[in-house]
Amino acid sequence: MIxxxxxxxxxxxxxxxxxxxxxxxNPVHSVLYLVLTFFTIAGHYVLLNxxxxxxxxxxxxxxxxxxxxxxxxxxxxxxxxxxxxxxIWLKASAAVASGSLLVVLVGSLKGASTIQxxxxxxxxxxxxxxxxxxxxxDFLLPFEVSSILLLAAMVxxxxxxxxxxx
Amino acid sequence: xxxxxxxxxxxxxxxxxxxxxxVATYSTYAERKIAAFLQDxxxxxxxxxxxxxxPLADAVKMFMKEEMIxxxxxxxxxxxxPGVCMLTACMTGVxxxxxxxxxxxxxxxxxxxxDLNIGILYLFGVISLGxxxxxxxxxxxxxxxxxxxxxxxSSQMISYEVAMGLSIIALVMTTGTLSLGQxxxxxxxxxxxxxxxPLGFLIFIICAFAETNRAPFDLPECExxxxxxxxxxxxxxxxxxxxxxxxxxxxxSSAVISTFYFGGYNMPFIARFVHDPNWLAVLGFVFLFTKxxxxxxxxxxxxxxxxxxxxxxxxxLGWKVLIPLSILNxxxxxxxxxxxxxxxxFIK
Amino acid sequence: MQALTNxxxxxxxxxxxxxxxxxxPAIFSGMIITxxxxxxxxxxxxxxxxxxxFSGVYRGxxxxxxxxxxxxxxxxxxxxxxxCPAEAITMTSAxxxxxxxxxxxEEKYAATYEINMLRCxxxxxxxxxxxxxxxFLTDRKVDSLYTRKEFVYGKNILVExxxxxxxxxxxxxxxxxxxxHHVEFxxxxxxDKQKKVKxxxx
Numbered sequence: 001m002i003x004x005x006x007x008x009x010x011x012x013x014x015x016x017x018x019x020x021x022x023x024x025x026n027p028v029h030s031v032l033y034l035v036l037t038f039f040t041i042a043g044h045y046v047l048l049n050x051x052x053x054x055x056x057x058x059x060x061x062x063x064x065x066x067x068x069x070x071x072x073x074x075x076x077x078x079x080x081x082x083x084x085x086x087x088i089w090l091k092a093s094a095a096v097a098s099g100s101l102l103v104v105l106v107g108s109l110k111g112a113s114t115i116q117x118x119x120x121x122x123x124x125x126x127x128x129x130x131x132x133x134x135x136x137x138d139f140l141l142p143f144e145v146s147s148i149l150l151l152a153a154m155v156x157x158x159x160x161x162x163x164x165x166x
Numbered sequence: 167x168x169x170x171x172x173x174x175x176x177x178x179x180x181x182x183x184x185x186x187x188x189v190a191t192y193s194t195y196a197e198r199k200i201a202a203f204l205q206d207x208x209x210x211x212x213x214x215x216x217x218x219x220x221p222l223a224d225a226v227k228m229f230m231k232e233e234m235i236x237x238x239x240x241x242x243x244x245x246x247x248p249g250v251c252m253l254t255a256c257m258t259g260v261x262x263x264x265x266x267x268x269x270x271x272x273x274x275x276x277x278x279x280x281d282l283n284i285g286i287l288y289l290f291g292v293i294s295l296g297x298x299x300x301x302x303x304x305x306x307x308x309x310x311x312x313x314x315x316x317x318x319x320s321s322q323m324i325s326y327e328v329a330m331g332l333s334i335i336a337l338v339m340t341t342g343t344l345s346l347g348q349x350x351x352x353x354x355x356x357x358x359x360x361x362x363x364p365l366g367f368l369i370f371i372i373c374a375f376a377e378t379n380r381a382p383f384d385l386p387e388c389e390x391x392x393x394x395x396x397x398x399x400x401x402x403x404x405x406x407x408x409x410x411x412x413x414x415x416x417x418x419s420s421a422v423i424s425t426f427y428f429g430g431y432n433m434p435f436i437a438r439f440v441h442d443p444n445w446l447a448v449l450g451f452v453f454l455f456t457k458x459x460x461x462x463x464x465x466x467x468x469x470x471x472x473x474x475x476x477x478x479x480x481x482x483l484g485w486k487v488l489i490p491l492s493i494l495n496x497x498x499x500x501x502x503x504x505x506x507x508x509x510x511x512f513i514k
Numbered sequence: 515m516q517a518l519t520n521x522x523x524x525x526x527x528x529x530x531x532x533x534x535x536x537x538x539p540a541i542f543s544g545m546i547i548t549x550x551x552x553x554x555x556x557x558x559x560x561x562x563x564x565x566x567x568f569s570g571v572y573r574g575x576x577x578x579x580x581x582x583x584x585x586x587x588x589x590x591x592x593x594x595x596x597x598c599p600a601e602a603i604t605m606t607s608a609x610x611x612x613x614x615x616x617x618x619x620e621e622k623y624a625a626t627y628e629i630n631m632l633r634c635x636x637x638x639x640x641x642x643x644x645x646x647x648x649x650f651l652t653d654r655k656v657d658s659l660y661t662r663k664e665f666v667y668g669k670n671i672l673v674e675x676x677x678x679x680x681x682x683x684x685x686x687x688x689x690x691x692x693x694x695h696h697v698e699f700x701x702x703x704x705x706d707k708q709k710k711v712k713x714x715x716x
Contacts, residue, residue: 055287063294
C-alpha cells in the first residue's frame with residue numbers, strides 16, 4: 001500500500017525534476033535538478049528491492065559523473081550574455097522535430113496492448129548476491145569485454161591528457 | 167514491525183543524532199585544546215572549568231553574528247549549500263553499528279539504526295554526495311576564491327574516493343559482506359581486520375583524511391592561498407554549518423575506521439569476564455567510543471604536525487601512489503584468498 | 515671568493531632512499547615530537563589570576579614627589595625635559611606667591627607639568643637628571659586608555675596625593691641610592707659632559 005503511494009510520489013517527482021532540467025534557464029540549476037532526478041530513480045530501484053543498483057546509481061551518476069558535469073559548467077561560467085542567439089528557423093525546426101517524436105511515442109504506446117513482462121518478477125533479483133552470480137557466471141564474457149572497453153577509454157583519456165611527445 | 171519497535175527506532179535515531187552533534191561540538195573544543203597542548207599552550211580555559219563550556223560560547227557567537235549574503239550571489243543555492251553539507255554529514259551515522267544487540271524481555275534491540283545489506287555502498291554514496299554542498303556553496307558565492315576552493319575540494323574528493331573504494335573492496339573480499347553490522351560482528355576479540363589488511367587500513371585512513379578535507383589535505387580552505395576557500399563569503403551559522411559538517415565527518419570517519427579495521431565494539435578478552443548481553447552492549451558502546459576518540463585525536467594530532475600538501479603533490483599521491491597501491495593490495499588479497507587453488511594448480 | 519666564516523654549509527640535493535621516499539618514518543617521527551610536546555610543562559601565565567613578578571628595577575608610571583611637609587619638590591628647572599630622549603616632557607614654570615610655602619618647596623614651581631605617555635620610553639633619564647629628587651619612575655603600570663589626548667598626563671595624575679604618598683622603597687633601595695651618588699657610573703654621557711663643562715667653567 002505504502003509502496004504504491006511512494007511509487008506515485010517518486011514518479012511525480014522524477015517527471016517534475018526531469019522537466020525542470022529542460023526548463024530551467026541556469027545550466028547549474030539544470031545539473032542540480034538532474035541530480036535530484038537521479039535520486040528519485042534510485043528511489044524506484046529501492047522500491048524494486050534492488051538496493052545495490054540504487055547505491056551504485058547514486059555513487060556513479062550523482063556522486064561522480066554529475067560532479068564532473070557541474071565542474072565543467074561552473075568553469076565555463078555560462079551566462080545569459082554569452083548564450084549564442086539562435087535564429088527563429090532553428091527554433092521552429094527544433095519544435096517540429098520534437099513534436100513529431102512525441103507523436104511517434106504516443107502512437108506506438110497507444111498501439112501496444114498492455115505491457116507484459118516475459119517472465120515472472122523475482123523480488124530478489126536486484127540483491128547483490130544474485131547480481132554478482134549473474135554477472136560473473138552467466139555474463140562473464142560481456143562483463144570482461146566492457147571492462148576492457150573502459151580500460152581502452154581510460155588509456156585514450158590519458159593519452160589525450162599527456163603533453164605532446166616528440 | 168511492532169509499534170514498540172518503531173518507537174525504539176525513533177528513539178535510537180534521535181539519540182544517535184544527538185550524540186553525533188554533541189561529539190562534533192566537543193570536537194571543536196578538543197581540537198583547540200589539543201592544538202594548544204601540542205604547541206605548548208593551554209588553550210581555551212575561561213568558559214567554565216577547563217573551558218568546558220567553550221563550544222557553547224562559540225555556538226552563541228556563531229548564531230549572534232550578522233548574516234550576510236552577497237548581493238551578486240545565487241541566493242537560493244547559497245543557502246542550500248551548507249544545508250546539503252550538514253545533511254550528508256549527518257546521514258552517514260545510520261549504518262554504523264554502535265554496539266551489539268541488547269536483549270530486554272526476550273526482544274532483540276540492535277544498537278544500529280539499520281543494518282543495510284549494502285551498508286558500505288550506502289556509506290560510499292553519501293560520502294560522494296558530500297561534494298555537492300561544498301560545490302554549490304562555493305559556486306553560489308560568486309567569488310573566485312570560493313570557486314577555486316570548491317573545485318579543489320571536489321576534484322580532491324573524487325580522486326581519493328577511487329583509492330578509498332579500492333581499499334574497501336579488498337576488505338569486502340576478506341569479510342565477504344557489505345553489511346557493517348556483519349563486519350563488526352565478524353571481528354570478535356582481537357581478530358581485527360587491521361591485522362589482515364594493514365596496507366588497506368593505511369590507504370583508507372589517508373583517504374579518510376582527504377575526504378574530510380582536513381590537514382594535510384585541507385587545500386579547499388587553505389588560508390594562505392584562498393582566503394577561506396569555499397566558505398570565504400559565508401558568515402554566521404551558515405559558516406558554522408560548514409565547519410560543523412567537517413567535525414561530524416571526522417567523527418563518522420573515525421567510527422567507520424574503528425568498525426572496518428579495529429573491531430568496532432569488540433574488545434579482546436571481554437567475553438571472558440562479561441556474559442550478560444546487555445552489559446556487553448553497554449561496554450561495546452563504550453569501547454567503540456574509546457576507539458573513535460582515539461581516531462579523532464589522531465586526526466587532530468596529524469593536523470597539528472604535518473604541513474599542507476601542494477596541489478600537484480596531492481594529485482600525484484592520490485593517482486600515482488594510492489591507487490596503484492590499493493590495486494596491488496587487491497591483487498595480493500585475492501591471491502592470498504585463492505592460495506589453495508593456486509597451489510593445487512601449480513603442484514598438480 | 516674566500517668564505518668569511520666557517521659556518522657555511524654546502525647544500526647537496528641527495529637522491530632519497532626508498533625508506534625516505536615512503537615518508538612514513540618521517541611522519542611518525544614528527545608525530546612523536548609533537549606528542550612529546552603534549553606533556554610538556556606549559557609556560558603560560560594565566561594573567562588576571564597570576565601576575566608575572568615584576569623586576570625589582572621595573573620602570574613604570576612617573577610620580578612627582580612631595581617633601582616631608584607635603585610641598586611639591588619640583589622647581590620646573592627643565593633638566594628632565596632636556597634629558598628626555600623622547601621629548602615627552604613639557605612644563606611651564608611660575609613664581610611662588612607668598613602664602614603658598616606649604617604647597618611648593620622652592621620659589622619657582624611647575625604650573626603645568628605634562629608627560630606624554632605615548633612618547634615616553636620609560637628610560638628613567640628624567641629621574642637621573644632631576645637635581646631635586648622630585649620625579650621618579652614607579653612600579654605602577656600606565657593604564658590603557660581610549661584616546662591619544664588622555665595619554666598626556668598632567669599634574670593631576672603625576673603629583674602624588676598628600677593622603678597616600680607613593681612608596682618608592684621597591685625601586686629606591688639603599689644600593690640604588692648609593693649607585694646614584696657616583697656620577698662616574700651615570701650612563702647618560704651627554705649629561706656627564708655637560709656637568710664636566712659646567713665644572714671646568716667654574
